[in-house]
Amino acid sequence: MNGLDEVIHQSTRLRMMTALHALKKDEWIEFVRLKSLINASDGNLGAHLETLARAGYVEIDKQIVGKKPLTRIRTTTAGRAAYRHHVAQLRSLLDM
Structure with missing residues (x-):
């Protein structure tokens, strides 16, 4: 499968990138919303986000709003x- 991006190709990360790509350029999505959209656990989503961030594909912003964390x-x-x-x-590949 020459030409495929192995970082994105993993099924959870592909779902994540599809959901993120549907947003407008520079639009943020909250962690809990993305988790709900792709039906992932906190740990699973967090680990895959780190992989995408290391590749330079996503930006992660962590804040405290009131007394609650917001990612x-x-x-x-x-x-x-x-x-x-x-x-x-x-x-x-599908068109071959």
Whole structure:
């Protein structure tokens, strides 16, 4: 599967990037909302977010609002480009 992005290709990360890519450029999504959208556990989502962040595909913003933690995520320009490339590669494989 030459040309596929192995960071994005993992099924949970692909679902995450699909959900994030559906947002407007530079739009943030809260951790709990993303977790709900892809049906993941806190630990699973957190681990996959770290992988995407290390690759430079997502930005993670952690704050305390009132007395509660708030974690927000958004794709980077590089992440959006990598996702579009990955999807194009998948489509070309399916069209073979």
